[in-house]
Amino acid sequence: MTAGELAGEVAVVTGAAQGIGEAIARRLAAAGARVALADLQAEKAEGVAASIRAAGGEALAFPVDIADGASLDRLRSQVRSAFGPVTILVANAARITIRPFLELTDAEWEATVATNVTGTYLTIRRFCDEMIDAHRGSIIVISSVNGLRGQVGLSAYNVTKAALVMLARTVALELAGHGIRVNAIAPGDIATAIVDQVADQDGAQGTIPLRRYGRPEEVAETALFLASARAAYTTGSVVTVDGGLDAQLYPGDIFASGEAPGANG
Ligand SMILES: NC(=O)c1ccc[n+]([C@@H]2O[C@H](COP(=O)([O-])OP(=O)(O)OC[C@H]3O[C@@H](n4cnc5c(N)ncnc54)[C@H](O)[C@@H]3O)[C@@H](O)[C@H]2O)c1
Numbered sequence: 003m004t005a006g007e008l009a010g011e012v013a014v015v016t017g018a019a020q021g022i023g024e025a026i027a028r029r030l031a032a033a034g035a036r037v038a039l040a041d042l043q044a045e046k047a048e049g050v051a052a053s054i055r056a057a058g059g060e061a062l063a064f065p066v067d068i069a070d071g072a073s074l075d076r077l078r079s080q081v082r083s084a085f086g087p088v089t090i091l092v093a094n095a096a097r098i099t100i101r102p103f104l105e106l107t108d109a110e111w112e113a114t115v116a117t118n119v120t121g122t123y124l125t126i127r128r129f130c131d132e133m134i135d136a137h138r139g140s141i142i143v144i145s146s147v148n149g150l151r152g153q154v155g156l157s158a159y160n161v162t163k164a165a166l167v168m169l170a171r172t173v174a175l176e177l178a179g180h181g182i183r184v185n186a187i188a189p190g191d192i193a194t195a196i197v198d199q200v201a202d203q204d205g206a207q208g209t210i211p212l213r214r215y216g217r218p219e220e221v222a223e224t225a226l227f228l229a230s231a232r233a234a235y236t237t238g239s240v241v242t243v244d245g246g247l248d249a250q251l252y253p254g255d256i257f258a259s260g261e262a263p264g265a266n267g
């Protein structure tokens with residue numbers, strides 16, 4: 003039973019207009035948090051916020067570009083006026099760049115790093131002061147299995163997601179004394195618009211140990227856990243929600259063909 007366990011908490015979720023961020027915003031609101039949905043797509047975020055309110059939750063949408071510190075300053079003061087100091091921060095917004103390494107432009111590299119790495123850094127910096135003042139808080143950084151394993155065509159994205167693992171771990175160490183927990187989630191292939199941009203949809207699913215894409219709601223459950231007091235002793239962790247992808251060296255069953263040593267007795 004988790005209903006109401008986040009009562010009294012104020013959460014900011016970046017990139018909450020769709021996909022994983024939307025699912026996390028909905029889940030935190032259903033658990034009783036007041037939720038600020040922050041996104042470049044302000045109108046779309048407002049649609050999600052309205053539907054959360056219609057379901058009895060408390061949610062408001064705000065425009066933000068996480069790559070722009072001044073935009074985050076405005077977000078912080080708007081959220082503070084509406085809801086009070088933030089106690090849960092989900093740094094989820096990101097952009098994906100799919101391009102062979104040898105065709106990647108400098109501008110694409112820079113834009114990916116600016117949003118995913120610098121933007122996440124700025125997001126945490128802007129909101130951690132309020133948590134330090136309150137001596138409590140939970141920060142959740144959405145990384146990816148692509149930050150743990152390589153994948154062709156995603157060099158810029160993969161580098162940024164690996165950087166977020168180290169950002170979460172290091173900030174966890176520095177903020178532990180302030181009563182703030184910082185954890186990363188590394189989702190695998192989750193059925194959202196980002197995955198729609200990557201080819202080989204049917205083939206990819208067959209190589210996932212659980213043989214299917216994940217759902218945004220399944221990532222949201224992990225985010226709720228990390229946000230809650232149930233995770234009071236969990237900080238600096240990287241939690242995979244990936245159907246077993248990161249555990250696997252090669253896909254497939256070496257015994258299935260009957261050719262593996264010892265497979266036939
Ligand atoms: N979908 C997956 O399979 C998958 C796997 C691993 C990790 N992730 C990570 O999960 C997060 C969400 O992914 P998703 O699949 O829901 O993506 P998505 O593209 O569906 O949603 C991303 C949201 O972030 C917003 N956004 C992008 N740049 C922004 C900026 N500069 N400022 C504010 N908002 C901005 C977009 O408007 C969008 O609403 C990302 O960090 C992504 O890297 C996704």
